Amino acid sequence: MHLSFVILTTALCGKCHECPHFTDEGDPCTMAAYAHLKKVLLALQTHRKPLPKGGSNQDPLPQKRLLVESLFKDLDADESGHLSGSELAQHGTQEQELDEDLLGCSLGDLLRFDDYNSDGSLTLREFYTAFQVLQLSLAPEERVRVTTVTVGLSTVLTCAVRGDLRPPIVWKRNGLTLNFLDLEDINDFGEDDSLYITKVTTVHMGNYTCHALGHEELFQTHVLQVNVPPVIRVYPESQAQEPGVAASLRCHAEGIPMPRISWLKNGMNVSTQMSKQLSLLANGSELRIGSVRYEDTGAYTCIAKNDVGVDEDISSLFIEDSARKTLANILWREEGLSVGNMFYVFADDGIVVVHPGDCEIQRHLKPTEKIFMSYEDICPQGEESSQSCQWASAVNVRNRYIYVAQPTLSRVLVVDVQAQKVLQSIGVDPLPAKLSYDKSHDQVWVLSWGDVHKSQPSLQVITEASTGQGQHLIHTPFAGVDDFFIPPTNLIINHIRFGFIFNKSAPAIHKVDLETLMLLKSISLQSHGCLPQAMAHTHLGGYFFIQCQQSHATPAAPQLLVDSVTDSVVGPNGDIAGIPHTSPDGRFVVSAAANSPQLHVQEISRWGEIQPLYGLRVPQGISGLAFQRSFTEGNQYSVYATLETEPSLLFLELSTGKTGLLTDLKAPPEGPAWPWAEPLRVLRDSGLFGQYLLTPAQESLFLINGRQNALQCEVSGIKRGTTVVWVGEV
Ligand SMILES: *[C@@H]1O[C@H](CO)[C@@H](O)[C@H](O)[C@H]1NC(C)=O
Ligand SMILES: *[C@@H]1O[C@H](CO)[C@@H](O)[C@H](O)[C@H]1NC(C)=O
Ligand SMILES: *[C@@H]1O[C@H](CO)[C@@H](O)[C@H](O)[C@H]1NC(C)=O
Numbered sequence: 001m002h003l004s005f006v007i008l009t010t011a012l013c014g015k016c017h018e019c020p021h022f023t024d025e026g027d028p029c030t031m032a033a034y035a036h037l038k039k040v041l042l043a044l045q046t047h048r049k050p051l052p053k054g055g056s057n058q059d060p061l062p063q064k065r066l067l068v069e070s071l072f073k074d075l076d077a078d079e080s081g082h083l084s085g086s087e088l089a090q091h092g093t094q095e096q097e098l099d100e101d102l103l104g105c106s107l108g109d110l111l112r113f114d115d116y117n118s119d120g121s122l123t124l125r126e127f128y129t130a131f132q133v134l135q136l137s138l139a140p141e142e143r144v145r146v147t148t149v150t151v152g153l154s155t156v157l158t159c160a161v162r163g164d165l166r167p168p169i170v171w172k173r174n175g176l177t178l179n180f181l182d183l184e185d186i187n188d189f190g191e192d193d194s195l196y197i198t199k200v201t202t203v204h205m206g207n208y209t210c211h212a213l214g215h216e217e218l219f220q221t222h223v224l225q226v227n228v229p230p231v232i233r234v235y236p237e238s239q240a241q242e243p244g245v246a247a248s249l250r251c252h253a254e255g256i257p258m259p260r261i262s263w264l265k266n267g268m269n270v271s272t273q274m275s276k277q278l279s280l281l282a283n284g285s286e287l288r289i290g291s292v293r294y295e296d297t298g299a300y301t302c303i304a305k306n307d308v309g310v311d312e313d314i315s316s317l318f319i320e321d322s323a324r325k326t327l328a329n330i331l332w333r334e335e336g337l338s339v340g341n342m343f344y345v346f347a348d349d350g351i352v353v354v355h356p357g358d359c360e361i362q363r364h365l366k367p368t369e370k371i372f373m374s375y376e377d378i379c380p381q382g383e384e385s386s387q388s389c390q391w392a393s394a395v396n397v398r399n400r401y402i403y404v405a406q407p408t409l410s411r412v413l414v415v416d417v418q419a420q421k422v423l424q425s426i427g428v429d430p431l432p433a434k435l436s437y438d439k440s441h442d443q444v445w446v447l448s449w450g451d452v453h454k455s456q457p458s459l460q461v462i463t464e465a466s467t468g469q470g471q472h473l474i475h476t477p478f479a480g481v482d483d484f485f486i487p488p489t490n491l492i493i494n495h496i497r498f499g500f501i502f503n504k505s506a507p508a509i510h511k512v513d514l515e516t517l518m519l520l521k522s523i524s525l526q527s528h529g530c531l532p533q534a535m536a537h538t539h540l541g542g543y544f545f546i547q548c549q550q551s552h553a554t555p556a557a558p559q560l561l562v563d564s565v566t567d568s569v570v571g572p573n574g575d576i577a578g579i580p581h582t583s584p585d586g587r588f589v590v591s592a593a594a595n596s597p598q599l600h601v602q603e604i605s606r607w608g609e610i611q612p613l614y615g616l617r618v619p620q621g622i623s624g625l626a627f628q629r630s631f632t633e634g635n636q637y638s639v640y641a642t643l644e645t646e647p648s649l650l651f652l653e654l655s656t657g658k659t660g661l662l663t664d665l666k667a668p669p670e671g672p673a674w675p676w677a678e679p680l681r682v683l684r685d686s687g688l689f690g691q692y693l694l695t696p697a698q699e700s701l702f703l704i705n706g707r708q709n710a711l712q713c714e715v716s717g718i719k720r721g722t723t724v725v726w727v728g729e730v
């Protein structure tokens, strides 16, 4: 280390062997005095040859460059482009006439200190360097550079700001400096100050700027686009229909750019066979056959393509007379009787399994029903003679089990979907109120409040949740936490490594490793005075949206944006307040609150830019909210929302902005609401290919048909069914 310092110093001092750092006691021209000399020279030059004022070039940097250049020309008496010792000495005598104290330095010292190549003269470039005028440049066509990378690959962004003796490059993302952050994925600043991003994912998309240290005004913007090959799902995988009925084959594709969908029937492109009978809807995401005939039997391949890849899958259709039973037919009948594609509603009177298509209660587990493994009642008789259940939150574990919290019994029930039975109960800390399923690690997170005042909250984790039994309960060490957030997975992002815990009355969120359950870092929200209330995430650009409350009761505080690449606060999300909800694909963010008539919709562009789409005034505050995939346009959504105090249901078609109210619903469940209740008027969708939504009323359930945008039916006789889980294909 010491050695390199000496070498560096010598190199900077050129042939001078009396560097200012090592001057003899006797040498009067110290570094400070030398700096003073240069300042005086520039001042004199300004005085002698003032630069034209009011020109277009008012930036201090080019101004200084012009000044230094004019000084050089004046000193270069023989116009050779080189300042020799004698030229400097000659000038030096003139300067001394100006009664300025040069503190023992003379112009000759320029040669001593700044003759980099030690050739005994100074070029304009050396002169510029001596006066710290850098000639940095950036070609106009390089100001914005778009880089497109496929997810999973690495990329290098090279800064096009050039110039001799360019100071180190500073890289920023969302206005935050990346250098020295010690990031895992942006971990190397190369020899030429390039930015290396290893294993690019969609969170990395967005703008990266670079500039030379101290020269922020000259910056380049790299727009990083991330392409993702298509990922598809078809529905159903197979079906059997009788002749004459309509059949629908569906295919959902995600990817960046948006994949194009086409269908093959037994290997032949169907787009050439379109007719009244055979049609493609919603950009090819649905193949519809009006009235099936025997010859429609076949393997239909959905193919989704974009610039970076292809994905395909088969949906089979069998046309069979009901009298004739083929294997496929049998298989399908079994599927028809299957236990999947149902809503599970946890109500006062036990657990109700609802088939949405025909609005039937398929099964009802009464409070007296026994837990399979312990033979206890699922809802034991309380002090009052009535035997009713109290539920908090519930989660679906791989369409196999439902874990549901019983707050007053300090336990979590495990419901076996296949057997439609309560399999076992797991004892947890008092008052379990919120559950969340971490799919990536097959763990159910349980937040217990301790008591109704949340005075002793604790976080527990049930591991190996999808095994149904033999799980372990782990007590996490986190103290003082009263809420948590685990980002959702989707078709493109199927592994989530980090979650967040927070205390709703402390201005910070804390990042935890979901696998090791270790606290990684804390992100302070103090400077924005934000007390975090709720969070949402989009993998596009890697933003977290945080609903904030301010300690002093001001009107709703704006949400904060946190960048998941740098784990830093980017700033407020405009003036948008409320609870953020992201669409399953991460493209839309809808913000609304129970106490506000505002509803905002934002879209994340394929460059990771958050753009406003709509700001609406809604008749009431919003309680529950759900996204329903569009049946008319591929990769679009409608939003359905329950209103806080009105029976009606709001709907908004995101692609057009069309809104409406579904009336004829009944009054929402009345209080007393349990303190741990989620929104009283929850609204559940039915997954990727679902078309039904469910919301509870005071003594019934309402099913909404999202394809027809209409009320499907009311299932009566179910009181306070405020905990609802959808179970898809089993
Ligand atoms: C099917 O035909 C359409 C229209 O000609 C074309 O755009 C599409 O790429 C074709 N699909 C396949 C898989 O060949
Ligand atoms: C779907 O089709 C509509 C109308 O034809 C078009 O405007 C839209 O861009 C398409 N969407 C996708 C995702 O291809
Ligand atoms: C949350 O933070 C507040 C303020 O710092 C503190 O009083 C409270 O005890 C914390 N909550 C929990 C559950 O520890």
Ligand SMILES: *[C@@H]1O[C@H](CO)[C@@H](O)[C@H](O)[C@H]1NC(C)=O
Pocket: 144, 206, 207, 221, 223, 608, 609, 610
């Ligand atoms: C990224 O840079 C481009 C080009 O300067 C600009 O148009 C765009 O608004 C920027 N996006 C963000 C998110 O700042």
